[in-house]
Amino acid sequence: MVDGTENDIKPNGNYSSDNNLLIDCKNVDVFYGDKQALYNVSLGINEKEVTSLIGPSGCGKSTFLRCLNRMNDVIDSCSISGNITINGEDIYNPNIDVVELRSRIGMVFQKPNPFPKSVFDNVAYGPRLHGKIADKDEMSHKVEASLVRAGLWDEIKDRLNEPGTSLSGGQQQRLCIARAIAVDPEIILMDEPCSALDPIATAKIEELIDELKTNYTIVIVTHSMQQAARVSQRTAFFHLGNLIEVGDTENIFRSPENEQTEAYVTGRYG
Amino acid sequence: MPNYHGLFVILSSLLPCIIFLIVFISIDGFIKGVIIQNHLPNSLILLGREEVDFSVSILRNNIHNLQSILSLEILSTDSANSLYNYYFFYRAGFLTLIICITTFLAYLAGKKLNVRFDARRNVEKILKFIFFVFSIVAVLTTFGIILSLIFETVRFFSQVSFSEFLFGIHWSPQTAIREGQVGSSGSFGAIPIFTGTLLITAISMLIAVPLGLYSAIYLSQYARPKVRNYFKPILEILAGIPTVVYGFFAALSVGPFIRSTGESLGLTVSTESALAAGLVMGIMIIPYVSSLSDDVMTAVPESLRDGSLALGATKSETIRKVIFPAALPGIVGAILLAISRAIGETMIVVMAAGLAANLTANPLSAVTTVTVQIVTLLVGDQEFDSPKTLAAFALGLVLFFITLVLNILAMVTVRKYRERYE
Numbered sequence: 250m251v252d253g254t255e256n257d258i259k260p261n262g263n264y265s266s267d268n269n270l271l272i273d274c275k276n277v278d279v280f281y282g283d284k285q286a287l288y289n290v291s292l293g294i295n296e297k298e299v300t301s302l303i304g305p306s307g308c309g310k311s312t313f314l315r316c317l318n319r320m321n322d323v324i325d326s327c328s329i330s331g332n333i334t335i336n337g338e339d340i341y342n343p344n345i346d347v348v349e350l351r352s353r354i355g356m357v358f359q360k361p362n363p364f365p366k367s368v369f370d371n372v373a374y375g376p377r378l379h380g381k382i383a384d385k386d387e388m389s390h391k392v393e394a395s396l397v398r399a400g401l402w403d404e405i406k407d408r409l410n411e412p413g414t415s416l417s418g419g420q421q422q423r424l425c426i427a428r429a430i431a432v433d434p435e436i437i438l439m440d441e442p443c444s445a446l447d448p449i450a451t452a453k454i455e456e457l458i459d460e461l462k463t464n465y466t467i468v469i470v471t472h473s474m475q476q477a478a479r480v481s482q483r484t485a486f487f488h489l490g491n492l493i494e495v496g497d498t499e500n501i502f503r504s505p506e507n508e509q510t511e512a513y514v515t516g517r518y519g
Numbered sequence: 520m521p522n523y524h525g526l527f528v529i530l531s532s533l534l535p536c537i538i539f540l541i542v543f544i545s546i547d548g549f550i551k552g553v554i555i556q557n558h559l560p561n562s563l564i565l566l567g568r569e570e571v572d573f574s575v576s577i578l579r580n581n582i583h584n585l586q587s588i589l590s591l592e593i594l595s596t597d598s599a600n601s602l603y604n605y606y607f608f609y610r611a612g613f614l615t616l617i618i619c620i621t622t623f624l625a626y627l628a629g630k631k632l633n634v635r636f637d638a639r640r641n642v643e644k645i646l647k648f649i650f651f652v653f654s655i656v657a658v659l660t661t662f663g664i665i666l667s668l669i670f671e672t673v674r675f676f677s678q679v680s681f682s683e684f685l686f687g688i689h690w691s692p693q694t695a696i697r698e699g700q701v702g703s704s705g706s707f708g709a710i711p712i713f714t715g716t717l718l719i720t721a722i723s724m725l726i727a728v729p730l731g732l733y734s735a736i737y738l739s740q741y742a743r744p745k746v747r748n749y750f751k752p753i754l755e756i757l758a759g760i761p762t763v764v765y766g767f768f769a770a771l772s773v774g775p776f777i778r779s780t781g782e783s784l785g786l787t788v789s790t791e792s793a794l795a796a797g798l799v800m801g802i803m804i805i806p807y808v809s810s811l812s813d814d815v816m817t818a819v820p821e822s823l824r825d826g827s828l829a830l831g832a833t834k835s836e837t838i839r840k841v842i843f844p845a846a847l848p849g850i851v852g853a854i855l856l857a858i859s860r861a862i863g864e865t866m867i868v869v870m871a872a873g874l875a876a877n878l879t880a881n882p883l884s885a886v887t888t889v890t891v892q893i894v895t896l897l898v899g900d901q902e903f904d905s906p907k908t909l910a911a912f913a914l915g916l917v918l919f920f921i922t923l924v925l926n927i928l929a930m931v932t933v934r935k936y937r938e939r940y941e
Contacts, residue, residue: 320829325743352831362822365845374840375830425826432830 268295271466272317272436277331279312279321286312290331290492292485299458299467301477301498304487304513310470313487314438317468318354319347335436352379355429355437355465360445361421363413363428368405371413371424372396375432391431399427400457419450426457430465437461439469443476455480474514478502486510523638530645532625539617550609551579558594558602582606668919671912678906679707684913686710690876692896692907707910709917711878715886719797719868720861722882726801727857731808732850738809739816740838751813758806762866769799769871781883791873794882800867807857815849815933816842848932855929859922865890889918 272294279287287309294300302310312321319340321327333340340350352375363371372392376382382391392409396402401423405416413424422442429437439458443451458467458480471477477484478498485495486507494501494510505511555578556571564571574593581587585603588594594602632638676684687708734754738747774795781788788794819842827837843850865888873885874895896911 318829320825323825323828348831348833350831351829354829356825356829358822358826358829360822362820362826364823364826364841374827374832378830378832378836378840428826428830 268298270294271296271335272468273332273334274313274316275332277313277316277329277333279309279316280328281324282326286490287316288490290487292492292495294466294468295483296466297462297464298483299462299469299481300483300485301481302468302470302485302487303472303474303477304493306472307489308487309490310485310487311440314440314468314470317436317438318351318356320351320356322347352432353435355426355432355434357422357425357429357437357439357442359441361418361425363416363421363424365412365414367410368413368416368424369409372427372431374428379432395427395431396424398430398461399423400453400460401427417450419446419453422446422450422454423457426454426461430461434465436466436468439467441470441472444472451476474502474516486513488513523642524632524636526642527638527645528625528628528632530642531628532621534645534649535624536617536621539620543613543617548579551582551606554602554605554609555579555582558598558605560594560598563593578602665919668912668916671909672916675906675909675913678909683707684709684910688878690892692892692910707906709889709914711876712887712889712892712914713917714878714880715793715872715876716862716888716890718793718880718882718886719800719872719888720858722794722797723800723804723861724854724858726798727804727808727861728854730801731805731853731857732812734805735809735812735816736838736843739813740834740842751810754809755806757803758810760803762803762864763870765799765803766866766870769795769867773799774871777883786883788883789873789885791871791885792883793872793886796868796870796872797882799871800861800864803864803867804857804861807860808853811853811856812846812850815846815853818849819845848935852929852933855925855932859925859929862888862918862925863890863922865894869894889914893918 270293274290274292274294277287277290278285290309290313292313302313304310315321316329316333317335317340321329329341335350335353338345364374366374369389369392372395373388376388376391382388393402393406396405401420404420405411405424408416413421416424422445426437426442443454446454455476458469461467462482469477469481481498483495484498484501486493486501486505486509488509494505494507496506501510502514505514552575555575559571559574563574577591578588578593581591582602585599588599588603589596684707687706688710689706689708690711691706734750738750738754742750770791774790774792777792777795777798778788778790823841823845824837827841828834832840868888868891872887872891874887874891875885876887876892877884879886893911893914896907896914
């Protein structure tokens with residue numbers, strides 16, 4: 250625990266966006282068994298913006314991300330308290346349909362994880378699952394549209410029947426983004442999506458994130474502060490399970506209010 | 520390193536000693552034969568080859584005792600004495616020679632020792648050689664078994680035609696021991712016993728695959744770690760129960776139960792039925808399917824599971840559409856291994872399915888399998904070179920070939936699967 254940090258938090262303070270608040274988290278605590286991973290985190294995320302979560306390893310940023318689509322439910326020992334609403338709806342309400350919730354929130358993982366199926370089937374996986382598209386032509390349109398949006402169509406339009414695992418790392422990650430887009434989510438969560446990729450592939454993904462924010466709300470966990478500075482409008486800094494500071498990306502990197510944030514973004518620790 | 524110096528001397532003298540002893544034991548029978556043949560009276564040799572072979576073999580078993588050589592009354596007292604002495608001196612001479620060589624080698628090794636001698640590295644070399652020899656023994660034994668199977672099978676096919684064996688539909692291997700014996704036709708059509716094997720294997724797989732697979736899915740995907748830790752070993756105990764226990768369970772409980780159930784439904788069921796054997800064998804094989812399938816499904820990367828769940832798939836959709844297809848090659852490998860286990864299983868079938876080589880696809884009738892026939896062919900008194908006995912080798916070779924192919928297929932599919940996620 251870092252002393253006095255809680256008093257310094259201004260959960261939704263000093264940002265100059267016109268966008269609406271979409272996700273609102275209040276007093277979120279997360280435990281893995283007896284170990285507490287998040288301490289009283291309150292954070293708001295705006296619609297159609299990129300919010301980046303930064304902080305040293307093990308600071309709880311990925312844990313926080315996984316709370317937003319309830320992926321922490323998969324872990325038996327994990328328990329969550331506090332309140333998270335999306336569009337005013339409490340996502341931890343016992344009556345909520347988790348499967349439906351996850352279909353509204355796409356997720357892209359640290360390591361590209363295409364299914365061992367063809368490129369086409371990878372993208373069509375979600376729509377097929379939810380039975381949204383029955384027509385074959387419509388499905389190919391959907392797949393094409395998703396791949397186009399993920400900036401992958403021109404590269405692999407002739408390789409739709411090859412296994413997704415045969416693509417390069419960067420292509421695989423964009424395939425995973427296309428797969429997430431194909432379910433028409435409102436929100437896309439990205440957990441260090443570029444950490445396994447080379448700089449060129451990373452640049453492509455960053456470009457893509459920038460384009461996607463016109464249609465989607467994006468929350469991205471990243472270890473690279475340059476990346477956070479390049480792609481996000483708002484940045485939240487986590488440390489040891491606490492949300493230390495959140496604000497406009499520019500402010501966080503130029504004139505952070507908290508000493509720890511300053512130390513971290515200027516590279517003095519972390 | 521005084522230890523290593525001592526070890527070096529022991530190894531370099533005892534090792535050749537052991538090798539010579541093995542040589543002595545393996546050529547002993549041949550030497551005995553040669554010595555005995557030289558002592559046989561001419562009158563006996565004139566009687567023909569079979570008489571000679573017979574006399575040699577009984578003399579060989581009694582050569583260590585002068586009294587019993589005499590009591591056989593094959594040789595005259597003089598030649599019996601001479602035979603006994605020849606062999607006695609040969610044996611004593613050979614053993615003395617071994618002792619001399621060993622002592623000499625120990626002397627040489629001892630002389631080699633001095634402060635600068637690197638005993639440690641030399642011991643290493645000798646040990647390496649010993650390990651090599653032991654591994655060679657295992658490999659050579661395998662080749663020996665295969666070769667003996669092949670040779671005996673070739674002998675079998677010199678007496679029974681190849682096409683009769685492979686395509687004949689009548690199996691009754693009783694051949695005449697004496698001329699003109701009743702019911703001694705002896706026919707070797709192997710189709711009925713292969714269909715019997717197929718039928719029982721099919722029944723057992725119908726039990727083992729669904730039960731094994733579903734319990735593997737439960738254990739690897741749904742069960743809490745605590746439940747899994749208890750369930751998995753208990754399930755694996757099934758594989759540790761001796762097959763003879765399964766056998767009498769099948770013969771005494773399951774068989775009569777099926778029979779009485781069948782009769783109350785108006786079906787004719789024999790007490791020994793393919794169904795009873797297949798059912799019980801299926802239970803026995805469950806852990807072969809479940810354990811390996813469980814392993815391969817657990818090995819499917821977490822990231823794939825999370826990827827599917829994050830797209831809004833339910834747990835069972837994820838299992839059906841992502842985990843199961845990804846693990847399928849491994850599961851196929853598990854099933855192939857289980858099949859080869861089922862084909863090779865003998866005890867349950869001997870006890871529960873009977874010996875009658877019926878050509879039928881009816882699971883309620885008695886059938887027999889390849890392994891059971893091999894057992895019955897070799898149990899009891901028979902000539903070693905009769906087609907009846909040799910048929911066992913032919914069956915054994917076919918069985919070996921089938922399970923070998925299945926095991927190779929299983930290995931290849933499992934390996935292919937492994938490469939995928941590395």
